[in-house]
Structure formats: structure tokens, C-alpha cells
Amino acid sequence: MSNPLEERFRRSWFEHLSRLREVEAACAPEIEGDPALRYSVPRIVCIGEESSGKSSTLERVAMMSVFPSDERLCTRVPIELRLRHRDRESLAKEEERFRDGYVVMKMAPGEDSKLNADVSSQMHPDEVPAQVRTWMEELVAAANGKVTGVTDDRIIIELYSPLCVNLDLIDLPGIVAGSIPGEPTDMMDRTRNLSASFLNDKAHPHTFVIAVASAREARIRNSQAMELVQRYNKVQFTIGALTMADLSADSRRESPYTRLIERLNAQADDTPELGLGYVALKNRDTVTATRENQSREELEKANQDEKEWFAEHLSGHTERCGIESLVDRLVQKVDEYTRGPWIVAERERIETELVKVRQELSDMGEFLPNDLNELISYFSSEIEKQCKPSFETLLEFVPTVTSGSAGLQDIYDAANFTIWQHSDIHSLMPSISPTTLKTFDGRMFYGEPTFTKRWSPFVKITHKHLFGQDTQTPETPSHASSNGVWTMRRDAINTISDHFNQTFCNGSLLFVGRRCSYDDDGCGGDKLVGFFITQDMIQQRRHDIQTMLAALGKRVPTDNRSPWTKRENHESDSQDSNSQSPNNVGTGTGFDFAPNLFTQRAERGPFRRARRSTRGGLEQDGEVVVLYHPARPAFRAKLEISEDLEKYYENVLHLRESVVRIFQTNARAFFKSSITDVLDVLKAKDARFSVFFESLSVILDDWCEVCVRNVTTEFAEWLTRTGAVSENRDAHFQITASYFTNSITRKMREMIFFHYADSSIAKVFESGELNEIMRRHCDEHNIDVDDLYVENCVEQRKKAVMKMEMLTTMKNSLHQIFTSEVDEQSNEQLPNTPEADAAPVPTLSHSLSRTSI
Known part of the structure; x- marks a missing residue:
């Protein structure tokens, strides 16, 4: 008796799939492990509840006894059976005992496994069950500490034989509803999640499902396999296998198998609709002493017994009964799907991979120098x-030698304040606008403290020396003029000049200004408003200094509290009651100005809020202060002969x-x-x-x-x-x-x-x-x-080029195989491969061809 799977594939797309496998085999060894260089051909996954007959069903499909089985949980790891065709001529070159085929097994531990991958030598198919059991126990024990439970580690069985079959069959651990003593308490979640991972595998979108359920079940809809198929949108790709049909007789009915027939005909109210329908199977007894030594002849005998039983008990429905019916329907749908939507989907996948490789090569750079x-x-x-x-x-990088301070951070009340930049100065100089202030020596405001002395408040020139009441209106308060602005004193420039001659040394620089709040007129934020004075300016540009002082006076608030202080009333309670008045400004010494000049600052710009202090300094932020930057003492020392x-x-x-x-x-x-x-x-x-x-x-x-x-x-x-x-x-x-x-x-x-x-x-x-x-x-x-x-990515580029060439070959071969060949078995011309902008040519059933992959 021949293998039913082989018979169906002989009149299916076997020749085309064999040619695709030949294209895959031509892959360069350096990139052999790349999954993108394998055609994503359909695979068949068998899911179902524990002891529902999954393993037995797949063995009869493949006509090979490989899956261990006993009264308890049999399959504890996913087992992939990869059927690969080899002609007898090539097999004849192997050992004599392999003339009908041989097996290579692979242990594929998961990412978290404590075991290493392993590959067996060539073995006879009869040796497979014992090796499967040994590896399965090792994997489960490594994952769970003892031989109980399940694991997502895989065992791969590659069968090379003269059978005209190229197909992947996957058996999964059965889904359970509870745990028995000695097993993990989350067995239901583990087994469900394991089955779900194969149904929802993005890397294998072309997955057909055999959903196994016992025909003895009172309600098929209660099967967890059916629920998972619906949850992951695999209904149109699923065939239902109702096993143990011979045990499903209902003696209460006139015809004991009426319920089974209703389920096969989709007339039962407990049977979910599946795209590929249902078939009934009669399973053989797998709990025998010779279970792992059953020969191919014994499997053929089981198939023959099943055929005779259905002919006797369901004679009018044999087209939906038996392993041959299951294989025939499954292979037919896989064949139709592969010739239709799969071609389009696979071409799109290959083109997507080509785009990725082209982008990878582009990222490496297109320029390749010859010398x-x-x-x-x-x-x-x-x-x-x-x-x-x-x-x-x-x-x-080149600050002024005698200046270039470390910034104005010395005037802050605490460390870790942002150092002043030239952009923080709002210039009143007529020839230098704020946008061009960057032409100043940037190191005037920040730099290396080892080169320079920092800015200091100059206590001998204060606000009252530069601004005061107009002499024509003595009744005006001393802090403001009659027109609402501070009036520059007539002797202000002379005061500055006298101090330059008497106090400042050559190389010094003065800054005259005030702190400006963000809502003061003309200021774009928290800045210092003012200007710089050098000794040559006093001698040559007195008019400019007078203009700038007048402009500064117009910007000084006339009330006793600045806008900043008004916004901070809630902090004033902590202020020292002995705070000094404006007329006492500048009476401190050293750095007394420092902690008070900018104490009430907003949390924006270069400023941060600091602790308020009135220790011997300036309380009102709006008043003018004069800072000086002395020349470096080492450079101004007398060098008299x-x-x-x-x-x-x-x-x-x-x-x-x-x-x-x-x-x-x-x-x-x-x-x-x-x-x-x-x-x-x-x-x-x-x-x-x-x-x-x-x-x-x-x-x-x-x-x-x-x-x-x-x-x-x-x-x-x-x-x-x-x-x-x-x-x-x-x-x-x-x-x-x-x-x-x-x-x-x-x-x-x-x-x-x-x-x-x-x-x-x-x-x-x-x-x-x-x-x-x-x-x-x-x-x-x-x-x-x-x-x-020579570029760093020579090997990476080489592999990318090889991958692009291989993908191009795969794409071209796909087109040639499915457009220029005539199916010898059916003598029907295969449909042309659709172009990228053309609709696919479906040959599958209406519902299946509409399914998006």
C-alpha cells in the first residue's frame, strides 16, 4: 500500500516545491542560516488537547513512527518533522541500510535553555523514537528541574527519503485544563501559550492547522484547540480532525453515528465552522509494548483497517472519513493556496527583503575608492x-590676556549657576546691537579662572553717584526725577573719569548696568542691561557715555520695589528688618554686592532661584551697579629700571x-x-x-x-x-x-x-x-x-551583496517555476505570476483566497 500523502503530492505541486528547495540549496554557505533565504512555504501544525490523538494522526500522515506516546502527557516539546525528497540514486551513495531513507535529528534549545544545540549523525528511521524520548527528557529536565511539564525548546527531525514529499509537520504538546501532582501549577497556561506561539508566528504566516478533537466529546465547541484557531484568525486555514470515531457511537439513537455524521456535514449545533471542514478518523491503540517499534507495514495495516471500518459503518460518507480523506483535503487546499495567494505574498516578502538589503548597502556607502x-x-x-x-x-580659545573672567558667577549666592554668556547682556551701546554683541571678546563673560581675576563690584561708584534728582526740582524724592525716570548727574562722567585716573590701573574695564526683568520694556528676557567703559572711551567718546547713561536711566524703575521684588512678596517675610535703603547702596566692602545683586531671579534663562539675602548690599534689583574688571596684577606690576x-x-x-x-x-x-x-x-x-x-x-x-x-x-x-x-x-x-x-x-x-x-x-x-x-x-x-x-565593512558588504543576489535568484526562480511549467499530473497550465500592480489570480476557495496573509 502506498503512502496517501505521497500519492496526493505526486499530483500536486511537488515538482515545483522540489525545484524551490534546489534554489534554496544553492545558498552560499556564509549566509546559509539566514531565514530570509528560505521560501516561506506552508507548514502544517497539529494542535489539540492532551491524548486527543494528535501524534498518532501525524504519524499516519507521514507514515513514520516518531512521536513517543504513553498514558500520560506524551509530547512535552514541539517536534518538527521535515519531510525532504531524495532520489534513490543519491541515497544509493549512502550506507546500504539507508537505501530507503535516513534521518538527521537536531536539538534546538530556546534562548533561556541551559543546554547547547546538538545534531545527530545519520540514523535509520527506526532509531528515531528512542532518540526523541531521550532528548525530550533532557530538555524538559533542564527547563523544569525534572521530567515534568513542557518547554518551548524544539526537536527537529529531518527525514530524507524517496517519498515525493516536501513538507513540514509540527506536533505540539497537548493542551490541558489542570495540573497533576508533580507538574507545574500553570500547565494550562504553558500548553495554551505554546500552541498560540505557533498559530501567531509572524515569521511563518503560511500555516495550516489540523485541529484535533475527540469525536467522543459532548460539545466540540468546548475544545481549546477550536478557541485558539478562532482567536488567532486561522479558521480559513484549519481542518478539523475528529478522532476516535469508532468510540463515538451513541446507543440512544437509532443510528449510533448520527451525531458524528451531523458534525461532518456541518449540521451539528456544537461544531464551529472551519474553512477546510471536518474529517473523521479511527485511531489505533498506541499504548502497546511495541509502540516505538511499529513498522511501516503496521501503519499501513492500521490505515487499511480504518478504511474498512468506515466503509461498514459510514458507507455513505467515506469521502469525509479516514486518513486518506484528511490528507487529500489538506494537500488539495495547500496546493490551491500555494498556486494563488502564496505566490503573491512570497514575492512581496522577497521584495521587502531586497529593499532592506539595498538600504543596508546604501547605509554602508556607495563610494568604493580604487586607490x-x-x-x-x-x-x-x-x-x-x-x-x-x-x-x-x-x-x-584666545581670551583677553588681562581680562576674560570666569564669568559673573561670583555675584551669585550659591555655586553651580550657569556662567554668563555674551548673549545675556542687553547692550545700550549705540554702535553694538544685541545681535552683534558676539563680536565682543567672549571671555569677558566666561573663561578660565586660572588666567584671570573675576568681576568685582566697585563700591566707590554707586547708583547715587550716577543718578539723582534734578537740581531744578529739589522737592522731588531723591530716588526719582519729576518726569518719572532717574536723572543722570551732571558730574557722573567726571566721577568715572576721576576714579579711572586715581583708582583703576591700565587694562581695567567697567560695566555700568542693572538687572532687567523679563517684563521690563525692551528686554527679551532675564538680562543685564548696560554698557562697558574703558579709559580711552572717557577720553574720546564722552558723548557716547552720556547717551548710554541717559538710556540706562530711562530703564530704571522709579518705585521702591522692582518688578521682581513685587512678584516675590511671599518671600519678604524672611527678609532682614535692617535692610539698607537705596541711599545706602554700595557701603559694603569686598563682595558684599555679590549675593544681593541678583537674588530674586526667575527660573528661566541663565538664572536660577537663589536664597534671598540683604547682607550689606543692594536690595532693589532695578538700581544701577558698577562692576569693574581689574587688570591681572602680574601684568600691571611696575618694571622700573x-x-x-x-x-x-x-x-x-x-x-x-x-x-x-x-x-x-x-x-x-x-x-x-x-x-x-x-x-x-x-x-x-x-x-x-x-x-x-x-x-x-x-x-x-x-x-x-x-x-x-x-x-x-x-x-x-x-x-x-x-x-x-x-x-x-x-x-x-x-x-x-x-x-x-x-x-x-x-x-x-x-x-x-x-x-x-x-x-x-x-x-x-x-x-x-x-x-x-x-x-x-x-x-x-x-x-x-x-x-x-579599505572600508571597515568589507565582510558585511560581501554578505549583503551575496544576499541580494540570492534573493534576486529566488524571486526570478519563483516566477519561472510557477509561470512556465505545466503540471504534468493535471495537464493544466499554471497561472501566471501576478505583476506587482495586478490583482492576484486566486484558485483557492472563495473564502480562503480572500484571506489576507
């Missing part, structure tokens, strides 16, 4: 854009070394930053060439040191030539209104700026000089020049 010259030219355009000198960038010439020259040398050291440090920081920016830009363009970038980094570091050495030497020579640290010291170190810096700092910036332009990295790229430098570097460090233009 070092091509690679350097490839990056030259980015270098040219990046290497233009920027004065604004230079300000960040005396009889002690040795001491004089030592002082000059020390000053010169200090300035050169500062210049060298700043220059190195600037060039280093430029190198980092260049490498970042090039890597952002294409970071595949790691050897090239490693070598370029070393070369640019050498370039940096050469630049620093050359420009430092040039600067030191300039100091000597001009006497900038000796007799002309005051002229070079004094801060002026020109960018609020001094001439020695401007010279530093000028030298670095032009040296960077003259020694541009872009010129090294464009001139071809970098090529020779690279080659010399490779010789010195034993680097193969060819490695410079």
Missing part, C-alpha cells in the same frame, strides 16, 4: 568647507614667559579643536575607513604641533621686537574700546588666525601633499597603504 588618491579627493570638498578660519571661533638690573630682567623674562605660555596653550587648544572638527566632519560624511582616519589623526596631530611651534616662535619674536612686555607694556596690555580687548591679545589672534589660513589643512588635501605624507606615515609605522582605502 588612496580617490579617497583623499572624496573628502576634499568637506575639508574645503570646514577649514575656513573663523574669528568668532577664535574668540573662544634700577640699579638692580638682574632683578629687572628676571621680572621681564618671567612676564614674557608667562605671556608666551598663555599664547602657546591657547594656540594649541585652537588647533586641536580644529583637528577634532575636521575629523568629525569627515567621519560624518563617511566613517568606513578606520585605518585612514587613524593615520590622518596622527598626521594632523603632527601638523598641529608644527603650527603651534611656528606660531609661538613668531609671537615670541614679536614680543622681543616690540618690547611689549617691557617699556611698551602699558600700551599693549591696556583694554580699549576696540572689541574691548587689548593690542597684545589682538596680535595673538591675528597670528593664529592667519597662520591657520596659510597652513590650511584644505591645501594639504588639494595639493596632493597628503598622499605623500600618508605613504611616509605608512612606511614608518609598517602599515599597508592599501589598507587606508
Whole structure:
């Protein structure tokens, strides 16, 4: 007797599936394990409740005894039976005992398993049941501590035989409603979830289901297998197998099998509708001493007994009875589905995978240099854009030598406040708008504290020295003028000038301003409103100073409390009752202004709310305060020529070394930053060439040191030539209104700026000089020049290209196999593969062809 599954496949799409398997076998070994390079052909999953006859049914479908069975829970792990056709000629090359086929078994533990994967050698099919039982017990014990319960680890059985079958059959542990002693208490959840994982497997959308239920059940609808099929939308792909039909007789009825016939004809009220209908099966007794040694002849005899029994008891319904009927109907539907919707779905899947691979190759970069010259030219355009000198960038690295404080954070009440930036200043200077204030020396507001002294409040010039009542209206309160604004005192500029001459040294800088709330007129947020004054401005730009003071007076609130203080009334109770009045402003010493100048600040911008304090300082935020930034004491020290010439020259040398050291440090920081920016830009363009970038980094570091050495030497020579640290010291170190810096700092910036332009990295790229430098570097460090233009992802690209070629072959083969062949068995022309924009050509039943996969 022949295998019923084989008979059906001989007149089905077996030849086409065999050709697809041949295409899969041509996959390159390097990417053999990629699931995308396997046709997602339909598979058959058998689900059902415990001891409902699942394993017995699948064995009779495959005509192979492989599934262990006993009175308790038999199948404890998913078992995949992969039937693969091998012609007898190829099998003849194997051992004599394998002339009818052989098996290779694989243990496939899950991600959390404590066991390693294992593969058996070739074995005879009769050896399979014992090996299945051994592996199953090992997997269950490793997962649960003892041989009880179930696990999602898999056992794969690959059968290679002359049978004209290429199909995957999967047997799952039976679903149970409860646990017995010794088993995990969540057995129902475990078994249900395991079956559900195969029905809802996104990686295998083309899954047909054999839903097994005992014909003895009073209500088929109570079967958990039926509920899972409905839950995961597999109704149209499911055939119901009503097992143990010979035990379903109802002696209360005139015809004992009437209920079974109603279920097969979909007339029973307890039978859910399934897309592939129902068949009845008569199972053999599997609980026998020779269970694991049953031969193919015994399975054939069981099938024959079943056929004779149905002919006797259900003679008018044999087309829906028996294993042959189950196989015939299942294979027919799989065949129809595969020739119709599956072709469209599989082409779409392959095309989606091709899109992913193309994107992967695109992400790697399309440029592949043939030599070092091509690679350097490839990056030259980015270098040219990046290497233009920027004065604004230079300000960040070369602060004013005698200024450039660490910011105004000293005036805060606590640490960890945001350092002031130039954007926090609202300038009243007529020639400098807030948008162009960045041209100031940025280090006036933040910088390295090791280079500079911080800002300090100057207590000798206070609000009352600059603003007061108009002399024409003595009755006006001292804190405001008659027209509602503060009036600038006529002697305000002279007061500033006198203090510059008497108190401030050359190189000092004053800031005159006030804190401005976000709702004051003209302020775009929490800022300092004011302006800077240098000594040369007092001498040359008195009118500008007068204009700026007048503008500042118009912005000062006239009431006793600023808008900030009004918003903070709920905090005023904690204020010291001995707070000073406006007329007492500035009587403190040292940093007494510091904790009070900006105490009531909003939680926005660069400010954070700080503890309110009135300790000897300014309570009202709106009043004007004068801050000064003194010159560095070391640079303003007298260097008078005396009889002690040795001491004089030592002082000059020390000053010169200090300035050169500062210049060298700043220059190195600037060039280093430029190198980092260049490498970042090039890597952002294409970071595949790691050897090239490693070598370029070393070369640019050498370039940096050469630049620093050359420009430092040039600067030191300039100091000597001009006497900038000796007799002309005051002229070079004094801060002026020109960018609020001094001439020695401007010279530093000028030298670095032009040296960077003259020694541009872009010129090294464009001139071809970098090529020779690279080659010399490779010789010195034993680097193969060819490695410079080899991308990091060579192997990744190779695999991606191979995968794209394989997917293209799969796509083309799919088209050729299903459009140019004539089914020899049915002598019917197969439908053409639909184009991407055409509707699929369905040959399956109406309900199945409409199902979306």
C-alpha cells in the first residue's frame, strides 16, 4: 500500500516545491542560516488537547513512527518533522541500510535553555523514537528541574527519503485544563501559550492547522484547540480532525453515528465552522509494548483497517472519513493556496527583503575608492568647507590676556549657576546691537579662572553717584526725577573719569548696568542691561557715555520695589528688618554686592532661584551697579629700571614667559579643536575607513604641533621686537574700546588666525601633499597603504551583496517555476505570476483566497 500523502503530492505541486528547495540549496554557505533565504512555504501544525490523538494522526500522515506516546502527557516539546525528497540514486551513495531513507535529528534549545544545540549523525528511521524520548527528557529536565511539564525548546527531525514529499509537520504538546501532582501549577497556561506561539508566528504566516478533537466529546465547541484557531484568525486555514470515531457511537439513537455524521456535514449545533471542514478518523491503540517499534507495514495495516471500518459503518460518507480523506483535503487546499495567494505574498516578502538589503548597502556607502588618491579627493570638498578660519571661533580659545573672567558667577549666592554668556547682556551701546554683541571678546563673560581675576563690584561708584534728582526740582524724592525716570548727574562722567585716573590701573574695564526683568520694556528676557567703559572711551567718546547713561536711566524703575521684588512678596517675610535703603547702596566692602545683586531671579534663562539675602548690599534689583574688571596684577606690576638690573630682567623674562605660555596653550587648544572638527566632519560624511582616519589623526596631530611651534616662535619674536612686555607694556596690555580687548591679545589672534589660513589643512588635501605624507606615515609605522582605502565593512558588504543576489535568484526562480511549467499530473497550465500592480489570480476557495496573509 502506498503512502496517501505521497500519492496526493505526486499530483500536486511537488515538482515545483522540489525545484524551490534546489534554489534554496544553492545558498552560499556564509549566509546559509539566514531565514530570509528560505521560501516561506506552508507548514502544517497539529494542535489539540492532551491524548486527543494528535501524534498518532501525524504519524499516519507521514507514515513514520516518531512521536513517543504513553498514558500520560506524551509530547512535552514541539517536534518538527521535515519531510525532504531524495532520489534513490543519491541515497544509493549512502550506507546500504539507508537505501530507503535516513534521518538527521537536531536539538534546538530556546534562548533561556541551559543546554547547547546538538545534531545527530545519520540514523535509520527506526532509531528515531528512542532518540526523541531521550532528548525530550533532557530538555524538559533542564527547563523544569525534572521530567515534568513542557518547554518551548524544539526537536527537529529531518527525514530524507524517496517519498515525493516536501513538507513540514509540527506536533505540539497537548493542551490541558489542570495540573497533576508533580507538574507545574500553570500547565494550562504553558500548553495554551505554546500552541498560540505557533498559530501567531509572524515569521511563518503560511500555516495550516489540523485541529484535533475527540469525536467522543459532548460539545466540540468546548475544545481549546477550536478557541485558539478562532482567536488567532486561522479558521480559513484549519481542518478539523475528529478522532476516535469508532468510540463515538451513541446507543440512544437509532443510528449510533448520527451525531458524528451531523458534525461532518456541518449540521451539528456544537461544531464551529472551519474553512477546510471536518474529517473523521479511527485511531489505533498506541499504548502497546511495541509502540516505538511499529513498522511501516503496521501503519499501513492500521490505515487499511480504518478504511474498512468506515466503509461498514459510514458507507455513505467515506469521502469525509479516514486518513486518506484528511490528507487529500489538506494537500488539495495547500496546493490551491500555494498556486494563488502564496505566490503573491512570497514575492512581496522577497521584495521587502531586497529593499532592506539595498538600504543596508546604501547605509554602508556607495563610494568604493580604487586607490588612496580617490579617497583623499572624496573628502576634499568637506575639508574645503570646514577649514575656513573663523574669528568668532577664535574668540573662544584666545581670551583677553588681562581680562576674560570666569564669568559673573561670583555675584551669585550659591555655586553651580550657569556662567554668563555674551548673549545675556542687553547692550545700550549705540554702535553694538544685541545681535552683534558676539563680536565682543567672549571671555569677558566666561573663561578660565586660572588666567584671570573675576568681576568685582566697585563700591566707590554707586547708583547715587550716577543718578539723582534734578537740581531744578529739589522737592522731588531723591530716588526719582519729576518726569518719572532717574536723572543722570551732571558730574557722573567726571566721577568715572576721576576714579579711572586715581583708582583703576591700565587694562581695567567697567560695566555700568542693572538687572532687567523679563517684563521690563525692551528686554527679551532675564538680562543685564548696560554698557562697558574703558579709559580711552572717557577720553574720546564722552558723548557716547552720556547717551548710554541717559538710556540706562530711562530703564530704571522709579518705585521702591522692582518688578521682581513685587512678584516675590511671599518671600519678604524672611527678609532682614535692617535692610539698607537705596541711599545706602554700595557701603559694603569686598563682595558684599555679590549675593544681593541678583537674588530674586526667575527660573528661566541663565538664572536660577537663589536664597534671598540683604547682607550689606543692594536690595532693589532695578538700581544701577558698577562692576569693574581689574587688570591681572602680574601684568600691571611696575618694571622700573634700577640699579638692580638682574632683578629687572628676571621680572621681564618671567612676564614674557608667562605671556608666551598663555599664547602657546591657547594656540594649541585652537588647533586641536580644529583637528577634532575636521575629523568629525569627515567621519560624518563617511566613517568606513578606520585605518585612514587613524593615520590622518596622527598626521594632523603632527601638523598641529608644527603650527603651534611656528606660531609661538613668531609671537615670541614679536614680543622681543616690540618690547611689549617691557617699556611698551602699558600700551599693549591696556583694554580699549576696540572689541574691548587689548593690542597684545589682538596680535595673538591675528597670528593664529592667519597662520591657520596659510597652513590650511584644505591645501594639504588639494595639493596632493597628503598622499605623500600618508605613504611616509605608512612606511614608518609598517602599515599597508592599501589598507587606508579599505572600508571597515568589507565582510558585511560581501554578505549583503551575496544576499541580494540570492534573493534576486529566488524571486526570478519563483516566477519561472510557477509561470512556465505545466503540471504534468493535471495537464493544466499554471497561472501566471501576478505583476506587482495586478490583482492576484486566486484558485483557492472563495473564502480562503480572500484571506489576507
